[in-house]
Every structure is written in C-alpha cells, then in structure tokens.
Amino acid sequence: MTIMITGATGQLGKLIITELLQKIPAGQLIAGVRNPDKAAGLQQSGVEIRIADYNLEASLDSAFRNASRLLLISSPHQDDAVRLVQHKRVIDAARRAGVEHIFYTGFAFSHQGSPDNVHTLTEQAIADSGLRYTFLRNALYLDFINVLGLQEAIISGELLTSPGEWRFNSVTRRDLAQATAAVLLSDQHDHPSYEFTAPQAWTFHDLAEALSEWAGKSVVHREDPGIQHWIYNYLASINTSATTSDLERWMGRPVTPLKKSIADFVIAGQK
Ligand SMILES: NC(=O)c1ccc[n+]([C@@H]2O[C@H](COP(=O)([O-])OP(=O)(O)OC[C@H]3O[C@@H](n4cnc5c(N)ncnc54)[C@H](OP(=O)(O)O)[C@@H]3O)[C@@H](O)[C@H]2O)c1
Known part of the structure; x- marks a missing residue:
C-alpha cells in the first residue's frame, strides 16, 4: 500500500x-x-x-x-x-x-x-x-480563538466576547491528523463518511475556565456588545455545535481537553 x-x-x-x-x-x-x-x-x-x-x-x-x-x-x-x-x-x-x-x-x-x-x-x-x-x-479548527485576545484576557482577568449563544465543536489539527492517519491505514471502513467532531461542544464560559486553569489565575467571561470582529459574522453563519463519537473512535483516545489545546495559542500570543 x-x-x-x-x-x-x-x-x-x-x-x-x-x-x-x-x-x-x-x-x-x-x-x-x-x-x-x-x-x-x-x-x-x-x-x-x-x-x-x-x-x-x-x-x-x-x-x-x-x-x-x-x-x-x-x-x-x-x-x-x-x-x-x-x-x-x-x-x-x-x-x-x-x-x-x-x-x-x-x-x-x-x-x-x-x-x-x-x-x-x-x-x-x-x-x-x-x-x-x-x-x-x-470540525472547526481551533485557530479562530487566536483573534479573541487570549493574552489580554489573562492579563485583565476578563475574556470579552460578542454577545450570543455561542457553542463550538472546535478541535486541534493534531487530533484531526491522528484520526485521519488511522482511517488512511485501516481496511475497516464501516461508513462512507466520518464526522471528525468532538463528543462535546464548548462555550466561551468553558474557554474562560480553561484560560484560568492554564494561567493559574481567575479569568471570567463577559459579553461585550462593543466587541466587533469579522470572525463573529463567520461563526454566526455556521452552527458548529453538533457532536459525534467518530473523532475519538478513530483516535482511540479522548479529544485533547480545551485547557491543553489552548496552550499553543496562548504561548504564541506571548511572543
Ligand atoms: N476545518 C476548518 O476549520 C478549516 C479552516 C481553514 C481551512 N480548512 C481547510 O483545510 C485545509 C487544510 O488546512 P491547513 O491548515 O493544512 O491549511 P494550510 O496550512 O494553508 O495548507 C494548505 C496546503 O495546500 C497547499 N496548496 C495550496 N494551493 C495548492 C495548489 N494549487 N496545489 C496543491 N497544493 C496547494 C499549500 O501548499 P503551499 O505550502 O505551497 O502553500 C499547503 O500545503 C485548507 O486547505 C482548507 O481547505 C479547514
């Protein structure tokens, strides 16, 4: 092969x-x-x-x-x-x-x-x-969190986002890559398609909690109507909250937790 x-x-x-x-x-x-x-x-x-x-x-x-x-x-x-x-x-x-x-x-x-x-x-x-x-x-790549001002949120203690009922099924490329490799190597494809989504969607509240844990200090989430970014228009145009077990099944492990997934983005924001 x-x-x-x-x-x-x-x-x-x-x-x-x-x-x-x-x-x-x-x-x-x-x-x-x-x-x-x-x-x-x-x-x-x-x-x-x-x-x-x-x-x-x-x-x-x-x-x-x-x-x-x-x-x-x-x-x-x-x-x-x-x-x-x-x-x-x-x-x-x-x-x-x-x-x-x-x-x-x-x-x-x-x-x-x-x-x-x-x-x-x-x-x-x-x-x-x-x-x-x-x-x-x-699923949606996690990269969009880059524009949310993670570093500023850690410094100020507040993650400010545009108001709305936001829920995201967003994962790391690393998780997607691991599942993709497993599918590519397998001869047992029981379905013509797999939804590489996490079994749970997350909210900005969850993101603030993950930031708090990562930074070892309190970061709270607050909606702010003054926050404007084109990304919200894009995110509002797709509902990314649906879940499946396909990604975890093919990875053979749980998806990377949000606290761990955000590390690369927070560190990149420090440079
Ligand atoms: N699920 C999501 O949230 C999401 C978000 C954004 C994008 N995507 C899709 O996922 C894909 C992979 O993501 P990624 O992060 O790996 O993107 P990426 O880092 O931008 O990589 C895209 C790859 O496509 C290659 N490419 C561009 N034009 C090409 C051409 N004419 N012929 C052959 N190869 C070409 C690029 O080559 P070079 O290295 O030469 O530029 C690069 O290797 C994207 O291309 C996009 O379709 C998904």
Whole structure:
C-alpha cells in the first residue's frame, strides 16, 4: 500500500504525515506538494516528494502514479469556485492513475447550509467518479480563538466576547491528523463518511475556565456588545455545535481537553 497526501506542506498535511510515519515506513508515503522548496523537512524524513499542483493537471497525473490511497486535503484557495475546479482536477487525475481509494478532508458543518457548497459538491464528484472513497469531515479548527485576545484576557482577568449563544465543536489539527492517519491505514471502513467532531461542544464560559486553569489565575467571561470582529459574522453563519463519537473512535483516545489545546495559542500570543 502506498499513501499519497496532497497539500503535504500545509499544517494539517505535515501533522498527518508525522502520524503516519509512526505506523508505516517512509517508503510507503508520498508527499504531494505545490512548492518543493517548502518540503525539505519532509524529504529528510525519507518520504518521497512529488509535485502535485491542483492547478496543473500534468503534475497530478505523474504524482498519483502507483499511489493506491490518495488523501485530497481540500484546497485553501479563497474562491470556492476555484477550489471546486481544483478538486475535480485531482479526482479526475486519481481515476486516470488507477488510485484504489480516495479520501477527502471536508468540513463537518457544510451540509447544514446550501447544497451547492464546495465540500458537498466535491463529495458528489468523488461519489460520481466510481472510485472507492471515504469522506473525513473535519470540525472547526481551533485557530479562530487566536483573534479573541487570549493574552489580554489573562492579563485583565476578563475574556470579552460578542454577545450570543455561542457553542463550538472546535478541535486541534493534531487530533484531526491522528484520526485521519488511522482511517488512511485501516481496511475497516464501516461508513462512507466520518464526522471528525468532538463528543462535546464548548462555550466561551468553558474557554474562560480553561484560560484560568492554564494561567493559574481567575479569568471570567463577559459579553461585550462593543466587541466587533469579522470572525463573529463567520461563526454566526455556521452552527458548529453538533457532536459525534467518530473523532475519538478513530483516535482511540479522548479529544485533547480545551485547557491543553489552548496552550499553543496562548504561548504564541506571548511572543
Ligand atoms: N476545518 C476548518 O476549520 C478549516 C479552516 C481553514 C481551512 N480548512 C481547510 O483545510 C485545509 C487544510 O488546512 P491547513 O491548515 O493544512 O491549511 P494550510 O496550512 O494553508 O495548507 C494548505 C496546503 O495546500 C497547499 N496548496 C495550496 N494551493 C495548492 C495548489 N494549487 N496545489 C496543491 N497544493 C496547494 C499549500 O501548499 P503551499 O505550502 O505551497 O502553500 C499547503 O500545503 C485548507 O486547505 C482548507 O481547505 C479547514
């Protein structure tokens, strides 16, 4: 079995490869990259590097040769129409190359909105391709907490957020990567899709508690109508509170607790 990962120089791709390297030899992995200059670390780990640019059909045709399993990490392009074209290019190339099983990282909450969102349409294109497939629908990355002013909250003792009934199913990429690696290595796929969400959603009150524990001092949550940030418009447009057991089942352990998950973000905010 040879597993190819696209977007391998990205944050999620790198973590997935790190997880896979703990389980299988580097010789069974191929990293698909857009820019090989960013792949020095991957190369050092012994993983084969191939150019797989979503915009260049020919690169995909040669990149996918001899890959039995392909993980398509969704494109980060800002324009969903472009993303869809890129994804379809990858799917077509996978079919031509004889890939046996395609895995796609989508978004767990995209299905509640318009049916013509990029993830649903990509999944449809994969289902129509005739390839064997598994959809990995990821929860919200935790990164959005970066804009909440965690460091300021610790200093002032108050986490100020825009008023609202906010609940988030938001996890670390590390947890998602561990579950993704497990799915990629497994032959026992009992479902065509997995919702990589945590079994519990959390609130800003929970976040303030986690900050208190992390900092060893009281941080309380307070709603402040004066707080304005585009992120709240985005968060209000999706309901990310749904839960499943899929992520923990595939990780084989509980999701990382909020107190531990926030550490990287708090530390980054100190620099
Ligand atoms: N669940 C969520 O909350 C959430 C949030 C944001 C994004 N996402 C999605 O999750 C994906 C993975 O997240 P991430 O954190 O790993 O993103 P990331 O760090 O931005 O990585 C994106 C990867 O895609 C590669 N890429 C960009 N354009 C490409 C192209 N034309 N052809 C081939 N590869 C290309 C990048 O290559 P370079 O290294 O050369 O730039 C990079 O390796 C994102 O791309 C996005 O679709 C999910």
